[in-house]
Amino acid sequence: MDGQLAIRLRGVIKRYGPITAVNGLDLDVPQGTCVGLLGPNGAGKSTTMRLLTAQAIADEGELEVLGFRLPAESKQARARCGVTPQLDNLDVTLTVEQNLRVFAHLYRIARADRQAAIERALQIANLVERRDSRVDKLSGGMRRRLLIARALVHRPQLLLLDEPTVGLDPQVRQELWALIDALRAEGTTILMSTHYIEEAQRLADTVLIMSHGSAVAAGSPSDLVAEHAGREAIEVYGAPAALAEAEAAAQAVGLRTRRTGTSISVLGVEGADGRAPEGERRPTNLEDVFVLLTGEEIS
Ligand code: ATP
Helix, strand or coil: CHHHEEEEEEEEEEEECCEEEEEEEEEEEECCCEEEEECCCCCCHHHHHHHHCCCCCCCEEEEEECCEEECCCHHHHHHCEEEECCCCCCCCCCEHHHHHHHHHHHCCCCHHHHHHHHHHHHHHCCCHHHCCCEHHHCCHHHHHHHHHHHHHCCCCCEEEEECCCCCCCHHHHHHHHHHHHHHHHCCCEEEEEECCHHHHHHHCCEEEEEECCEEEEEECHHHHHHHHHCCEEEEEECCHHHHHHHHHHHHHCCCEEEECCCEEEEECCCCCHHHCCCCEEEECCHHHHHHHHHCCCCC
């Protein structure tokens, strides 16, 4: 495998008619790390995930997953990957355990090893006590945990999580984060797509920010913040005209700014002394970088 890379993409392009969903993407996922694809809706995250499972075929570029070239060797790659789709496709007429059993068959786990594999997946996802529940009786958070358990049943070398907590309430999201973080701590290689900045910040060793099908920045969350937004920001509140004025003044002295609905943030103000506007000081964060680079407001 290329220098311990679980995923290696070079110059990948995927078009849908006039739309270029992925536009010259380079992506490295080193083994044993968690990489987060962070981008606004329509940035090309799901398309990238579909390319990695060969559900979509790239028009151009090189794709390698676990050392296998796609699409030619996609079967071998897929057998060693665990995938959780964005849309829950569990069989709601079956129980938790039955869902896992179906996948244990599909992944050709030897009959003698099947029960142990199912037990292990139930334990990881904290679903042992719900093993006999029908899926349509589970909460949204449990269903998401089951989707992850199902992806782990054959001990994959690489886990692909497409928006793992989309649509969950914040408390349930935290539960899922704990599960994903535990997998990461065990050394599972993970590629995750998300449009939740906090999710990327909490879980990913490396975040790749996508916009319009391309990578606009990549690095650890703390490096990205330091590089693009500095250490401190000043938040300026006011009427729209005052905000526009403060924005122009900051930019005129070489400071970067970002908009939120009711304020502007002037970034990298540490050491800017006389040039910095009046306002509330706060540490910079990944959201600043995201807005700066993608031009998107947070939904
Ligand atoms: P989201 O978070 O909304 O899923 P995303 O970053 O995952 O966004 P994609 O779903 O990859 O983005 O979509 C990227 C672009 O490609 C969008 O403009 C989308 O409309 C388009 N697209 C994706 N799949 C198809 C398809 N099967 N046919 C036509 N256009 C598509």
